[in-house]
Ligand SMILES: [Fe+2]
């Protein structure tokens with residue numbers, strides 16, 4: 001089941017504020033690494049999960065570094081921005097008892113990767129700056145791989161019908177969160 005496509009208003013807002021978007025993007029990459037580490041921490045005996053998430057976390061830190069270099073090139077001060085509600089609202093969709101919590105965590109991570117993949121693709125196709133375009137293209141491919149990795153992990157621990165059923169619930173819930181565009185430009189809003 002495919003994600004609901006991003007509305008054009010998001011891309012218009014993003015292209016008008018590429019510097020702010022980059023700063024938020026740096027934060028997203030760092031957060032992707034942190035979430036992978038949290039999962040390894042919570043499920044230390046889940047061998048496949050740990051083995052797959054180690055290289056993923058390393059890659060996300062690499063992305064963080066790449067984006068930080070672009071911040072420096074553009075003279076953007078490093079720092080934090082106010083978070084759009086996307087992440088916290090997705091968190092609320094994760095059920096708090098096991099094994100549902102593991103399934104939901106993997107699928108929500110997969111959703112975020114899928115949305116990142118889609119939006120980085122939109123940016124890669126739309127930005128004028130050749131260096132940024134190249135970065136977005138490279139990241140688009142990585143985030144697609146990450147999406148598949150989370151999906152494969154879900155199928156490692158749960159029957160396919162269970163995974164598909166929950167995914168079919170989460171996809172429209174994610175689209176609903178994105179229906180109201182956050183007033184500030186963010187990767188996920
Ligand atoms: Fe990434």
Ligand SMILES: [Fe+2]
Nearest residue numbers: 032113143146
């Ligand atoms: Fe990723």
